[in-house]
Amino acid sequence: MSISPEKLTTPPATHLRQILDSFSSTSTSSQLAISTSELADFLATLSESVAAEPENSQFENTALEVLSEIHTYISSTSSDQDVMDALSFELPKAVARFSSGSKRCIDVCESIFDKFITTCSPRDMLSILCEALGCDVTMCKSCRYYAFIFSGIAKVFPFIKRRHFEHVKTAVPGVLNILSSISMETDHEDADVEDLFNKTVEIASSIHTICVKLEEEDNEKIRALFGLTILQITALTSVCLGNAISRCFPLVLKLFHYLQYCQLSYLNLIAGADVDKLTSIVLEGVDDEEDFMVCFSHVNLGAALAVVWGQMSDEVPLAVEMDLAKVKDELRSHQTERWQAVGLLRHIFLCANLSWIIKKYAIRFVLDIMKGAVPNNSHVEHEDNSICMLSLCASLQAVQMVIMYASDRVTGKMAFDAFKMVLADVPARHRFDILVSLIKHSDSSSMIAILLDCFREEMHKESCQRVANGNGISDVKYLEYQNNVFWSVETLELVELILKPPQGGPPILPEDSDAVLSALNLYRYMLITESRGKTNYTGALSKENLQKSYKEWLLPLRVLVRSVAAESERDHDHVDSEALCALNPVELVLHRCIELIEDYMR
Structure with a gap:
């Protein structure tokens, strides 16, 4: 239960100074830990009060005074490194809880964060920030809290000197899991959500900075991890903010600038080859493959979206220096790649929370690659296409969902046209099997x-x-x-x-x-x-x-x-x-x- 500042036996600022003064008299690590814990508890009490009554100016002013005092203390020459190291294990989490306060509070919090990042071990700070991602933040606005932690992670990445891949691999899952959770549960109209995604893009930019620094070395693994991260963030951003294209587009455009650096192309993205390549590189030597890949559960959706966003705006292909028209021609000419593209696009059609605007453009992409497509029926009947057929059957089931639940009749009609064109692209024997399977598994x-x-x-x-x-x-x-x-x-x-x-x-x-x-x-x-x-x-x-x-x-x-x-x-x-x-x-x-x-x- 939170205790309001006025119920403390001494004024909050005075109580804070007493705690800070105790650091100068501590002579052992255990005493240092006790003082640090006392400071963390004090800040937790105050942050709960601020979060519970954000309109209370008294709480806000008290919080600002306390945070300013802390910043002054850690910036002074009297605070030695042992004290800073001890404080670094608790203060970042405690300070981040004030992120639901005013802009003045947030500015002071950022200054405190910056001080720890520049004076403490980057590896320790990264570990502390990753641990902070798992904190219970129900008492404060979670989006603001996590945005604050994300910002800290983005800032600390460039300070890491060794074992870059291992450190990034440790931090990224926590970031993506939080982002995924927020995407599913939060009001997407909230401006704080958009800020959270902005901070996520900052993390991506920070990872890119590391990759560039390592270009003279073997940076294949970290670049592959970066590529998967970009695709996952693309998917989550599009799902969460896709209904507001004007808010979503600038964010995904920033992400798409990194596609070429990660050696990703429209053709290999839409055919699924790039995701397979990146995954195999990242998982080399990883013991818990399934657990690790949970945080990348939407990379196929991200790969499909990276191409469909290019269909939605000419600005995207120009920015990434890729020719979408040439990719469509390539898909029209090669049946297997065309089937693979349709197979990947099903991730868009099956995503319940994705904007109908995006789904409509995905249907248009299918129509574009099917019109004038070159069939391959002369020999395809005799080839083993079982994997492709399973994927196509799943894709046609997904297109059925668009036909039945489209937001408007035009989209539903387009989806039906796409359905028939994809079906016609399949050899007769497989077409029979697919239709029978679809009929048997439909409940409509x-x-x-x-x-x-x-x-x-x-x-x-x-x-x-x-x-x-x-x-x-x-x-x-x-x-x-x-x-x-x-x-x-x-x-x-x-x-x-x-x-x-x-x-x-x-x-x-x-x-x-x-x-x-x-x-x-x-x-x-x-x-x-x-x-x-x-x-x-x-x-x-x-x-x-x-x-x-x-x-x-x-x-x-x-x-x-x-x-x-x-x-x-x-x-x-x-x-x-x-x-x-x-x-x-x-x-x-x-x-x-x-x-x-x-x-x-x-």
């Missing part, structure tokens, strides 16, 4: 309906190819549809998945109306096309499957539709009228499917 009836419609389009293209082959025509548009990939038994199983869910019973109506309607349309299309072509690729026309679909899918579904409709007539408020309207086309197509099967079974 509307999205399943869209995917089933895409599936039906693919079947239509295969049918066109068969017709063309029968007429002796070779149409370039349908060359990849030589084999019956979509016209297969698995397609019938996909229809069953919707009309007779594996968990048992018919689908849920009217909630699943969209998916059921698309599945019925797909099934009807299969029946009609197979019948006209006198084929049975899907097995849909076999007597056994006709009876199964009739008895196990369609008749139970008809009972359900009629039951839901009857129930709604009795209780109009029980079911949403709009959802009920969706049952009408379901009932119509269902009736036509039943009629077709009854005709075939006669």
Whole structure:
């Protein structure tokens, strides 16, 4: 519990002088530690009062008087190095707690920090500041506190003389973890948050200064660590401040100036190669790889954002001296790299807290690299693309999120166009597998309906190819549809998945109306096309499957539709009228499917 300054038995300034005077009479390290601890407790009490009542001018003036007295003491010639070293273990943390005060208080606090940084061991100071990152600062404004500590770390880095990589590697995780925590929990409109990110950019600048100093030596590891740090800060800054582009842009632009120094390029960033390279260099010789990389959990997002910010503003490519148009041409010409780029961009689409403005530009980037893209279907079917396909499937799932939850219809439409273009870029066999996987793992009836419609389009293209082959025509548009990939038994199983869910019973109506309607349309299309072509690729026309679909899918579904409709007539408020309207086309197509099967079974 905090004790207000006026409840102290002696005036705060007087009490402080008594504590400071005790340092001159201490003769042992234990006595020095006791005096230091007493000073820290006194400052903690005062800082709690200031933080609890920031508008109280008496507390503010008392704090300013106390801090000024401390600064005078440590700046005097009478304070020896042993005292300074002892104070350095407690005072930086204690003083940083006053960062929620007035500008005058903050200025004095900075002067105290600067004195310790210039007179004490840089390694000790860095260790002390890193420890301060783990302090409980609930009693004061955490952003201001951490900004103060970040500023100290930025200032102390250049004073380190040896083992630079090890020291930076020790400090960076704490900084990034705090930044990540603040990004998720704080009001992003708060000016203190922006100041915190400014201080983080100062840390990046300080690390760059170290790298430059070591250029005549082997600085590969620290430069790689610097590169990962830049990408992580880029991600966190964009997430936290991305909704206010005018506030975010100047910060990320400063970070992007370091991309070339870290030997990063747009092409290798968007393809993921740069992140892999930096990670392998940094982790060489590191025992706890997983624990260490936790603080770099958003570097892939940062790599994607570094390129997308270039899409958002021409100023970025100019600043980093990279040609984004040339990178897009390169991606259009090389399918594997194009897939890798789409795979990396999913980190943007999946980031729930990222601005829709940024996501929209990321979708535009996908459209840009897909328009006029050179396919590679002549041999790609025979290559092992399993890793790329898993990544693309995950990316298309991410694009689905944009389609469903876009902030405006234009963005949703752009996302759907991008979805179809990426899907079309995949060989037919893999396209089939991806669509089936997306359908099976979607919990949105509307999205399943869209995917089933895409599936039906693919079947239509295969049918066109068969017709063309029968007429002796070779149409370039349908060359990849030589084999019956979509016209297969698995397609019938996909229809069953919707009309007779594996968990048992018919689908849920009217909630699943969209998916059921698309599945019925797909099934009807299969029946009609197979019948006209006198084929049975899907097995849909076999007597056994006709009876199964009739008895196990369609008749139970008809009972359900009629039951839901009857129930709604009795209780109009029980079911949403709009959802009920969706049952009408379901009932119509269902009736036509039943009629077709009854005709075939006669």
